[in-house]
Amino acid sequence: MKKLERRALMCLLLAGMLAAGLGLYIGKWLVYGSEWVSYPANKHVFTDGKINTGSIYDRNGQLLLENTESGEPEYSDSYSVRTATLHAVGDIDGNILTGANRAFAGKLVGYNPVTGTYSAGGEGRQIYLTIDADACVTANEALGDHKGAVMVYNYKTGDVLCMTSSPNYDPTDPPRIKEDDTSGVYLNRCTTARIVPGSIFKLVTSAAVIEKKKDLESWTYNCTGKEQFESSEVDRITCPYPHGEVDFEEALAVSCNCGFADLTLSLGIDNIKEYTKKTGLMDSYNINGIHTTPGSFDFPSEDVNIAWTGIGQYHDLVNPCSMMIYAGAIAGGGKAAVPNLIDSIETNSGLPAGINWSRKTDTLIESETASVLSDMMRNNVIKTYGEYNFPDLDICAKSGTAEVGGGNAPNAWFTGFLRDEKNPYAFIVLVENGGSGANAAGSVANKVLQELVNE
């Protein structure tokens, strides 16, 4: 009898293990199935490691790429569209890891857990991206010969309308890229770069100042053009010229480094650290499976380095996309939509396949703080950047001119949003070695926003 009992127990144990194993497999199959299928060794949907089915369009139905049976995709007829959307769409050899043709391969082949890749609607899917190819062309042309990044998105729905990274090239005629190439040509700077922010970081320090600085109303600072720390020549903060007496709003509008050094030091590095985290700049965002690169910061202990950290220099590095999302959260009263690159997916017979849910970020800024900062960013445009440079746009912004050293011209930044119910767009523009932020990057932002608002 005991023997029987032992055997029964053993059977039960084995059955339990089988059930657990099956459960684990089903779980993994549901989660990773599309990845397994879109592995380039799958000869059914790949030719020589290149995906051979599915096509990619922009939001207006403009063809960007069509995969063919040979594995050599056909791109848009337009050279300007091919170059401007290279990083969004991807290259033939899959060197651009974040390009849609590679990142969304599982969706392009039309995989689903029930029918696999033999789906009812026939093979291959049409993916409509949220980007507007014409706006990408405008952005790419506005960047000119500069390296840089331009990203605009709807902070309410998450739709990315423009995403252009430079340097880029014509994917139908790829250049030979040297192994020691440092231009980062395969890198989508919008989602995957980390760059010195300079004064656009003052938007983070400002959130801390608004919430934590005591007697902020009575705070003023007399800028002489430099703030000396210790005795050494290098231990000092400088402004391009003396700003004279500034209050907080003026300090942001003229981007007074010395004034912000004073504010940063009165808050202390722990507050700067807390707000850098809270604003999401140290997070990675998941854009339809593409993970953005989180920013990187040191939070030093020496006064002069603390001061530079609050001004967006020292070892501060931000990811352009996460800075744009923060601008969206300021506009949205605390939260913004997480960016989304897929507008819709259709089967060959035009049936919808898959739904995208709009997701919100955490609270990146308190709503009252966001409202104060919005007004200050509007004041920046009126007092410093010039409303006439942004005709008919109710734009709120902050520029940045980030020193990069090595005798190179500084990086120009411009970030912000439109206060426009119909066009709730947040944006970020980086023009590497472009010089002054408001001039170089601000004019790029204006061209792209005008195109998007007036189309």
Ligand SMILES: [Zn+2]
């Ligand atoms: Zn100053």
